[in-house]
Amino acid sequence: MSRRSRNRWVGLVYTTPALAFVSVFVLWPLCHVLWLSLTSRSLLGGGEFIGFDNYTRAFADKSFWQALEFTLTYTAYITPILLVLNLALALLTAADTPLRRLTRTVIFLPVVIGLASSSLLWYWLFDQQVGLFNKLLVDLGILTEPMIWFRKAASAQVAVTISVVWKVVGFGMILMVAGIQAISNDIIEASRIDGASSFLRVRRIVIPLAMRSIVMATVISVIGSMLAFDQFYLMTKGGPRGQTFTSVYWVFQNGFARFELGYSSALSVILMVIITSATALQLWLSRKGSKA
Amino acid sequence: MSMALRPRRVRRGEYLVAAICVGMITIMIWPIVMSFLASIKPPDEASRPPPHYLPQSLSLENYRSILTYHAGLAVYVGNSLAVAGLTIVFCLVLSVPAGYGLARFDIPGKEVIFLILLASMMLPFQALLVPLYLLFSHIGLTASKLGLAILHTMLQLPFSIYLMRNSFEGIPKEMEEAAVVDGATSLFTLRRIFLPLVMPGMVTVALFAFITSWNEFLGALILMNDEKQFTVPIMMTGVSSGNFGSVNWGGLQASVIVSILPCLIIYLLLQRYYMTGLLSGAVK
Numbered sequence: 001m002s003r004r005s006r007n008r009w010v011g012l013v014y015t016t017p018a019l020a021f022v023s024v025f026v027l028w029p030l031c032h033v034l035w036l037s038l039t040s041r042s043l044l045g046g047g048e049f050i051g052f053d054n055y056t057r058a059f060a061d062k063s064f065w066q067a068l069e070f071t072l073t074y075t076a077y078i079t080p081i082l083l084v085l086n087l088a089l090a091l092l093t094a095a096d097t098p099l100r101r102l103t104r105t106v107i108f109l110p111v112v113i114g115l116a117s118s119s120l121l122w123y124w125l126f127d128q129q130v131g132l133f134n135k136l137l138v139d140l141g142i143l144t145e146p147m148i149w150f151r152k153a154a155s156a157q158v159a160v161t162i163s164v165v166w167k168v169v170g171f172g173m174i175l176m177v178a179g180i181q182a183i184s185n186d187i188i189e190a191s192r193i194d195g196a197s198s199f200l201r202v203r204r205i206v207i208p209l210a211m212r213s214i215v216m217a218t219v220i221s222v223i224g225s226m227l228a229f230d231q232f233y234l235m236t237k238g239g240p241r242g243q244t245f246t247s248v249y250w251v252f253q254n255g256f257a258r259f260e261l262g263y264s265s266a267l268s269v270i271l272m273v274i275i276t277s278a279t280a281l282q283l284w285l286s287r288k289g290s291k292a
Numbered sequence: 293m294s295m296a297l298r299p300r301r302v303r304r305g306e307y308l309v310a311a312i313c314v315g316m317i318t319i320m321i322w323p324i325v326m327s328f329l330a331s332i333k334p335p336d337e338a339s340r341p342p343p344h345y346l347p348q349s350l351s352l353e354n355y356r357s358i359l360t361y362h363a364g365l366a367v368y369v370g371n372s373l374a375v376a377g378l379t380i381v382f383c384l385v386l387s388v389p390a391g392y393g394l395a396r397f398d399i400p401g402k403e404v405i406f407l408i409l410l411a412s413m414m415l416p417f418q419a420l421l422v423p424l425y426l427l428f429s430h431i432g433l434t435a436s437k438l439g440l441a442i443l444h445t446m447l448q449l450p451f452s453i454y455l456m457r458n459s460f461e462g463i464p465k466e467m468e469e470a471a472v473v474d475g476a477t478s479l480f481t482l483r484r485i486f487l488p489l490v491m492p493g494m495v496t497v498a499l500f501a502f503i504t505s506w507n508e509f510l511g512a513l514i515l516m517n518d519e520k521q522f523t524v525p526i527m528m529t530g531v532s533s534g535n536f537g538s539v540n541w542g543g544l545q546a547s548v549i550v551s552i553l554p555c556l557i558i559y560l561l562l563q564r565y566y567m568t569g570l571l572s573g574a575v576k
Contacts, residue, residue, distance in 0.1 A: 007397050007398060007478075008399055008400055010397060010478050011393040011394075011396065011397020011398065011399040011402075012393065012397075012400070013393070014389040014390060014392050014393030014397070014478075015389070015390045015394060015399065015409075017365075017385070017386050017389060017390070018386045018389070018390035018409060018449065018453060019390075019405065019408065019409070021386055021445070021446075021449065022408065022409055022412050022449070023444075025424070025427075025442060025446045026412040026415065026420070026446060027408075027412075028427070029420045029423035029424050029427060030420065032426070033420055033422060035420065035424045036422060036423060058418035059520075075424075088359060089316070092309065092313065092316070093313070094426075098313075099310055099313050100309075100313060102317070103313040103317055105563065106316075106317045106320050106321055107316060107317075107439050108559075109321070109322050109324070109531060109556060109559070110320065110324075111321065111473075112503055112555045112556065112559040113507070113551070113552040113555050113556065113557075114506070114507030114508075114509065114525055114551060114552070114555070114567075115507065115509065115530060116508070116509040116525040116529070116551075117508065117525070117528065117548050117551045117552050120528055120529075120532055120544060120547075120548055121310055121323055121327050121545070122323065123532070124541060124544060124545060124548075125326065126322060127344075127541075128315075129340055129343075130338070130339060130340070130343040130541055131343070132326050132330075132343055132345060133323075134340065135343055135345075137311050152400055160520070164325065166320070168433045170320075171570075173483050174567070174570065174571070175408070175571075178571050199562065202386040215401070223416075227416050227418050229510050230509045232512065233513075234529065234532070248416075248418045248510075249420070251418065251422075252421070252510070252514075253419070255421065255422050255425075256421075256425075256514055261426070263420050264422050265422045265423070268308065268419040268420070268421070268422060269419070270419075270420075271416070271419050272415065272416060272419040275416050275419075276414060276415070279414060280529075287547065
């Protein structure tokens with residue numbers, strides 16, 4: 001008994017450094033951002049308690065709503081594109097043959113490179129004058145002449161989406177491959193003997209059994225897109241006319257380009273509430289779904 | 293009849309799959325190959341419209357130009373490596389004991405502690421940038437490799453702890469009991485018995501810490517406000533904005549290649565560790 005209770009405190013000692021680190025660098029900033037959001041603090045110093053003024057300002061701030069709406073639109077259309085491609089590629093490469101393993105490895109390559117690197121790579125590929133993606137589209141007869149992708153918000157968003165899909169598609173694919181490989185061969189064999197078509201097999205067996213990985217891929221894609229920053233900062237700079245600012249970009253812009261730390265904090269808090277509830281909602285739905 | 297037909301149909305299906313696989317490989321690798329080829333064109337060829345897929349002549353001038361870009365490529369690569377190295381050390385130093393404690397002891401309030409540690413993963417760090425910036429400037433950690441490494445550790449710690457806890461939990465009780473009977477202290481048990489066994493987990497933690505830190509952009513953009521402290525991703529934005537408004541396209545692609553090469557090599561060498569880590573983190 002005494003050995004056991006001594007053990008308990010020894011165990012706590014081992015977790016103390018990590019707990020201390022998280023307290024200083026996560027929990028304290030969390031409390032601080034709540035406080036800052038109630039002040040008029042500027043990067044240049046000063047600032048005083050102003051109650052909920054920053055929040056009322058945020059609710060009246062058209063640019064903030066536009067950024068939020070843009071972020072949600074971006075999330076709403078990149079997520080289904082990714083999921084369909086994830087699943088298609090996973091079905092294509094799930095079986096363990098050398099060629100399929102190689103394909104998986106290559107599709108996954110862009111996942112390990114930085115989003116900043118891939119954004120700058122694609123920024124060049126999309127360039128109207130020297131961009132080879134433009135040239136390729138012209139050579140394939142898809143475009144009649146190279147286009148200026150970043151002049152209009154819609155085509156800028158398409159360009160960013162293409163580059164991000166290229167960069168992250170392998171991630172969800174791997175999750176789903178793991179999900180599919182975990183399905184017992186007996187079930188697949190049985191359905192094959194029963195004469196189920198491959199389409200039916202995918203819809204009735206593979207998708208339901210790999211649901212966990214599909215949900216995980218969705219959650220990760222939604223969180224990643226709602227927090228998008230690098231790709232827009234590097235490819236569109238929020239333009240044209242501020243139409244492609246994302247929420248995080250807007251927080252950054254207010255805090256570190258306009259030095260309004262108090263207001264930026266209030267925007268951060270709103271963003272944090274939205275993201276945390278979206279994550280919680282998705283996890284709750286997935287748990288409900290897997291019980292049913 | 294269907295028996296006779298089947299092998300041929302299967303084979304034809306297999307050819308189709310092979311063709312699609314080769315097509316996908318080509319699509320995915322094309323941008324990287326194009327970037328590499330642009331980086332070895334002479335600078336004026338790389339910036340001259342209309343572009344060509346293949347270089348018409350070869351040159352290392354683009355690489356030479358980023359070697360001497362402002363403080364010099366070596367400084368920026370050095371900064372990135374130092375920050376990544378510190379991040380790896382911090383992640384291991386914090387997550388190995390924490391994983392040991394959480395997996396091997398009946399800590400009071402264990403679930404709460406684990407939740408607090410993982411909750412920091414749920415909180416987007418992007419929403420904490422303002423207080424973090426103020427905290428870091430208060431303690432003199434802006435424009436500091438140590439400061440940026442702390443930020444990167446913050447991003448990577450929950451995942452590292454989760455992974456280490458799983459590694460420690462995967463080891464059979466008997467291994468530990470033998471040592472306890474011999475009267476060994478918990479620290480001795482950790483060092484002599486557990487560490488060799490959780491080594492694969494530690495490699496995975498280090499690998500993810502390196503890749504996160506080497507690639508991280510937003511935190512470095514805000515904290516590293518002194519040009520001598522730039523990491524590679526921040527240096528690249530400088531190259532892309534160029535001098536006098538014209539972009540040094542060849543130099544930009546050379547820096548893209550420099551920035552992605554370490555990640556590609558490490559991933560290809562340590563793919564097994566990478567995949568175990570990713571799947572244990574995401575699927576469970």
